Amino acid sequence: MEERRHTSxxxxxxxxxxxxxxxxxxxxxxxxxxxxxxxxLERNSELARxxxxxxxxxxxxxxxxxxxxxxxxxxxxxxxxxxxxxxxxIKINGHLERIGDMVxxxxxxxxxLNEEPQLKPYIDLPRMAEIARGMxxxxxxxxxxxxxxxxxxxxxxxxxxxxxxxxxxRELLTFMMEDPRTIHRALLIMQISKTLERISDHAKGMAxxxxxxxxxxxxxxxxxxxxx
Amino acid sequence: xxxxxxxxxLRRRYRSERIFFLTLRLAxxxxxxxxxxxxxxxxxNGYRAISWEFLTTPPSDSMTKGGIMPAxxxxxxxxxxxxxxxLPIGVACAVYLTEYARQGTFVRLLRIGINCxxxxxxxxxxxxxxxxxVVFLKFGSSILSGALTLGALILPTIITAAEEAIKxxxxxxxxxxxxxxxxxxxxxxxxxxxxxxxxILTGSILGIGRAAGxxxxxxxxxxxxxxxxxxxxxxDEVMALPYHVYVLATAGTAIEETRPLQYGTVLVLAAxxxxxxxxxxxxxxxxxxxxxx
Amino acid sequence: xxxxxxxTVENCNFYYGTYRALxxxxxxxxxxxxxxxxxxxxxxxxTLLRLLNRMNDLIDNTRVEGRIFFEGTDxxxxxxxxxxxxxxIGMVFQKPNPxxxxxxxxxxxxxxxxxxxxxxxxxxxxxxxxxxxxxxDEVKDILGRSAMTLSGGQQQRLCIARALAMKPDVLLMDExxxxxxxxxxxxxxELIEALKKELTIIIVTHNMQQAARISDRTGFFxxxxxxxxxxxxxxxxxxxxxxxxxxITGRFG
Numbered sequence: 001m002e003e004r005r006h007t008s009x010x011x012x013x014x015x016x017x018x019x020x021x022x023x024x025x026x027x028x029x030x031x032x033x034x035x036x037x038x039x040x041l042e043r044n045s046e047l048a049r050x051x052x053x054x055x056x057x058x059x060x061x062x063x064x065x066x067x068x069x070x071x072x073x074x075x076x077x078x079x080x081x082x083x084x085x086x087x088x089x090i091k092i093n094g095h096l097e098r099i100g101d102m103v104x105x106x107x108x109x110x111x112x113l114n115e116e117p118q119l120k121p122y123i124d125l126p127r128m129a130e131i132a133r134g135m136x137x138x139x140x141x142x143x144x145x146x147x148x149x150x151x152x153x154x155x156x157x158x159x160x161x162x163x164x165x166x167x168x169x170r171e172l173l174t175f176m177m178e179d180p181r182t183i184h185r186a187l188l189i190m191q192i193s194k195t196l197e198r199i200s201d202h203a204k205g206m207a208x209x210x211x212x213x214x215x216x217x218x219x220x221x222x223x224x225x226x227x228x
Numbered sequence: 229x230x231x232x233x234x235x236x237x238l239r240r241r242y243r244s245e246r247i248f249f250l251t252l253r254l255a256x257x258x259x260x261x262x263x264x265x266x267x268x269x270x271x272x273n274g275y276r277a278i279s280w281e282f283l284t285t286p287p288s289d290s291m292t293k294g295g296i297m298p299a300x301x302x303x304x305x306x307x308x309x310x311x312x313x314x315l316p317i318g319v320a321c322a323v324y325l326t327e328y329a330r331q332g333t334f335v336r337l338l339r340i341g342i343n344c345x346x347x348x349x350x351x352x353x354x355x356x357x358x359x360x361x362v363v364f365l366k367f368g369s370s371i372l373s374g375a376l377t378l379g380a381l382i383l384p385t386i387i388t389a390a391e392e393a394i395k396x397x398x399x400x401x402x403x404x405x406x407x408x409x410x411x412x413x414x415x416x417x418x419x420x421x422x423x424x425x426x427x428i429l430t431g432s433i434l435g436i437g438r439a440a441g442x443x444x445x446x447x448x449x450x451x452x453x454x455x456x457x458x459x460x461x462x463x464d465e466v467m468a469l470p471y472h473v474y475v476l477a478t479a480g481t482a483i484e485e486t487r488p489l490q491y492g493t494v495l496v497l498a499a500x501x502x503x504x505x506x507x508x509x510x511x512x513x514x515x516x517x518x519x520x521x
Numbered sequence: 522x523x524x525x526x527x528x529t530v531e532n533c534n535f536y537y538g539t540y541r542a543l544x545x546x547x548x549x550x551x552x553x554x555x556x557x558x559x560x561x562x563x564x565x566x567x568t569l570l571r572l573l574n575r576m577n578d579l580i581d582n583t584r585v586e587g588r589i590f591f592e593g594t595d596x597x598x599x600x601x602x603x604x605x606x607x608x609x610i611g612m613v614f615q616k617p618n619p620x621x622x623x624x625x626x627x628x629x630x631x632x633x634x635x636x637x638x639x640x641x642x643x644x645x646x647x648x649x650x651x652x653x654x655x656x657x658d659e660v661k662d663i664l665g666r667s668a669m670t671l672s673g674g675q676q677q678r679l680c681i682a683r684a685l686a687m688k689p690d691v692l693l694m695d696e697x698x699x700x701x702x703x704x705x706x707x708x709x710x711e712l713i714e715a716l717k718k719e720l721t722i723i724i725v726t727h728n729m730q731q732a733a734r735i736s737d738r739t740g741f742f743x744x745x746x747x748x749x750x751x752x753x754x755x756x757x758x759x760x761x762x763x764x765x766x767x768x769i770t771g772r773f774g
Contacts, residue, residue: 007771080760403579405620408607408608410631
């Protein structure tokens with residue numbers, strides 16, 4: 001998108017830096033999701049521990065972005081587009097940080113699961129993880145490209161993840177009813193599934209903010225298909 | 229020492245600045261000296277003639293003895309009359325030119341005319357006064373004719389000074405008043421003129437000095453060679469200090485003997501002008517109090 | 522809808538000689554609201570402000586086209602007296618411009634010329650206006666002192682009080698705080714907020730944060746045109762026109 005430059009070059013640069021940091025944080029989070037699911041599928045406890053330790057980097061970056069945004073608000077008094085960008089950045093930053101924490105939660109469950117034999121081959125769970133990861137990635141793409149259509153697609157994808165979660169839930173319920181010894185493992189998997197569902201909620205929250213950033217319209221708590 | 233270009237230019241600059249200031253000081257000093265010489269000379273030659281009698285009695289013995297009282301009174305009347313005539317008209321004219329007239333060719337021509345008038349030799353005003361006031365309007369040689377002639381002489385000075393003073397009133401005062409819903413005339417009379425008054429007075433002071441000291445304009449219009457009695461109406465002739473000096477120094481019967489009287493008269497004239505100026509300066513200072521903006 | 526608008530400008534053009542300073546401006550000013558006019562220097566916002574109380578009449582060689590209605594009367598109509606318009610539409614200027622008179626006489630100057638003569642009436646008016654302008658407590662003991670001895674911020678509030686003493690319906694403010702320090706500015710902004718209960722305020726400002734802080738409606742001018750006019754919150758979070766967006770985010774020129 002063609003953009004006129006700020007009269008103040010320093011201001012322009014500071015805004016750009018926030019954007020770049022946000023994209024870097026997004027990349028870290030995205031990678032954490034895919035590696036977390038890899039640890040689950042490969043029953044790789046080593047990898048899971050590595051991811052848990054890697055969350056510190058995400059937290060540090062989260063703090064830095066927040067500080068930069070607050071500085072910009074205090075010193076530059078941004079308006080209109082810039083104001084919407086910075087409020088969006090603060091919120092997306094929060095969402096990404098929470099997603100990072102959730103990946104940690106998943107990895108903790110993976111460590112517990114790995115102490116017991118595998119319950120069943122995972123089919124829907126990797127699909128869910130892939131969609132949730134894609135939602136995070138696409139929100140950030142929509143942010144960079146100010147792509148309203150893409151942001152709205154992400155908001156729609158949340159529905160798919162919700163349905164997958166319900167499906168997994170029912171499936172695990174039958175396992176538990178048939179054999180009580182599976183209850184512990186099934187509950188852990190349920191929690192992982194639920195966490196993935198919440199990651200996609202956060203991704204949808206990000207997409208909502210991006211719609212606001214582009215249009216100035218607040219679409220949170222609305223369903224995705226009410227608009228085009 | 230290493231080459232420092234700034235040092236060299238700085239030193240050069242100091243030097244040229246010193247020379248400049250020195251020139252200015254010399255100029256001031258020169259003027260001061262000339263002034264001192266003139267006043268000193270007048271004072272030294274004139275102070276012996278000054279006495280209570282000199283100030284309060286008319287000349288006697290074909291003006292070789294006695295005082296100059298009628299001339300003092302005459303000059304006072306003529307000056308006050310000139311200012312009384314020229315100040316209202318001059319200020320009115322300045323108000324019109326600055327506040328009301330559309331700035332265009334006509335006003336520009338008028339201004340050029342006024343400036344030319346200021347440069348016209350005073351004897352021309354004298355002849356004009358003779359032709360117009362004395363003969364045409366039949367005022368005769370009188371205080372009225374003389375005051376009007378002197379008034380016409382100082383009118384350009386007063387108009388120009390008043391115009392400058394009115395222009396110096398900040399535009400924001402006018403805007404503030406007009407924006408309150410005050411009419412233009414009231415804005416001019418309540419805000420602009422009171423604010424400009426000290427400046428207008430400065431112009432009048434210059435006019436007063438000139439009116440009191442001029443000889444040529446009153447020579448044909450008001451001044452009497454000799455009259456012992458004081459004027460009783462504005463249609464009377466009067467003696468006047470500058471003309472009296474002129475008469476004593478050029479047309480008298482005993483030019484050399486009356487030298488001390490001449491210097492004494494000049495001294496009184498200078499003191500009178502200085503006194504009027506001082507008075508005006510004091511009024512101006514009083515009015516300026518608390519009116520800085 | 523009509524009666525909520527106290528001033529309406531219809532298809533207004535304004536010329537200084539042959540230079541067109543305003544092009545086809547149409548806008549309405551709402552009663553008891555603060556409307557801010559913003560835009561880069563020379564965009565016509567001050568020109569429009571001065572059209573509203575006919576201050577531009579004082580400049581030679583200017584021409585107005587279109588119509589401006591104040592309470593339903595065309596203020597450029599033939600039978601209208603500009604002096605009367607200025608009485609009802611007051612103005613405060615960029616630089617504080619008290620008269621070189623006492624504080625008391627600054628305020629009574631206008632009312633006196635309107636025929637208020639009684640001392641008690643004048644005194645009440647002085648107190649009321651100074652209180653409205655939040656200056657009373659600072660000057661109540663020095664009313665006889667020259668207004669020139671006040672600080673810049675106090676002088677500007679005195680000018681506001683002086684305008685209020687005429688009981689105007691509308692107060693036009695032309696960058697009223699641009700010459701003041703932040704504290705004085707804050708005082709005047711607070712006072713504007715309080716004043717809008719009683720009158721309508723139209724303010725020209727170069728300080729966009731100020732427009733955002735104090736106004737209900739904001740009009741953005743550029744090159745003599747009204748580019749966008751909307752609720753202030755809308756203009757500053759989500760303007761609809763790119764030029765407005767560029768201006769308020771600092772992407773101009």
